[in-house]
């Protein structure tokens with residue numbers, strides 16, 4: 001590859017399907033070597049965006065450049081390849097035969113053995129695809145994607161349906177490979193996956209980017225920390241006065257009374273803690289930082305979460321609500 005253009009440049013990208021505005025004005029630049037998660041709930045526009053990067057659709061408005069060229073040219077030059085969720089595998093072939101077959105489609109390809117090693121499945125070379133687990137089959141797809149030694153790999157929800165161990169070993173293989181400088185962009189609705197495996201998270205909701213940065217940056221966008229204090233044993237009038245005083249502070253964005261506790265959302269937990277301990281009778285303080293999940297909920301306006309999803313960090317089963325998101 002000769003030019004030094006970014007791996008991905010999306011400018012004012014729009015895609016509509018009839019009345020549905022799947023992507024609504026996305027501007028995004030991804031530099032070479034970045035590992036980027038496109039994170040968002042169902043219908044956020046992640047798959048549509050990935051498809052446009054692969055040249056599988058044409059933008060309604062705006063532009064897509066991959067290494068400074070059209071997606072189609074980038075694909076033809078073997079600069080970009082994809083790992084999709086399903087399909088593309090012939091179950092009767094062995095793993096090595098599958099990668100050999102893919103290599104036969106390219107004029108220049110990496111040796112099959114090397115692709116299998118990079119995908120972490122060299123030991124499965126002679127196993128029939130039908131006998132591979134879901135996670136192993138995804139690594140077969142990854143090995144196929146590596147055949148052209150692409151500078152950019154796009155993965156659309158590659159670990160959907162895998163168990164925790166399958167996901168972990170899949171991402172280990174991707175990461176070991178990305179450490180050599182490959183650009184990786186993956187769509188996911190797993191918060192944990194974005195948190196653990198991406199250098200940068202692009203949070204999408206309703207066809208738009210609502211946050212973009214490291215997970216630490218995204219967490220910091222939702223104001224600060226929670227300070228929880230007990231009001232047990234205090235006269236009701238005093239508690240009410242304290243709650244009012246807390247609500248008047250510039251560094252406090254919310255005060256909630258929950259049973260015997262007051263929960264304060266603040267941008268300066270140290271200052272609030274000092275105030276509570278120094279000048280009030282509130283006691284048993286607990287301070288917690290808000291996580292990526294809180295950021296996700298705040299930034300996407302996503303309120304209808306299932307209990308399981310909340311526990312596992314899987315936001316697939318959620319419904320994004322209407323709201324101003326940026």
Ligand SMILES: Nc1ncnc2c1ncn2[C@@H]1O[C@H](COP(=O)(O)OP(=O)(O)OP(=O)(O)O)[C@@H](O)[C@H]1O
Nearest residue numbers: 017020022040041042043044045046047048049189
């Ligand atoms: N070919 C199509 N025809 C009509 N509507 C479509 C088409 N493809 C996508 N959409 C709609 O565009 C919106 C964005 O869909 P998209 O698949 O890009 O979202 P996503 O973030 O990938 O969601 P998921 O996590 O469910 O895969 C959705 O409302 C979807 O129903």
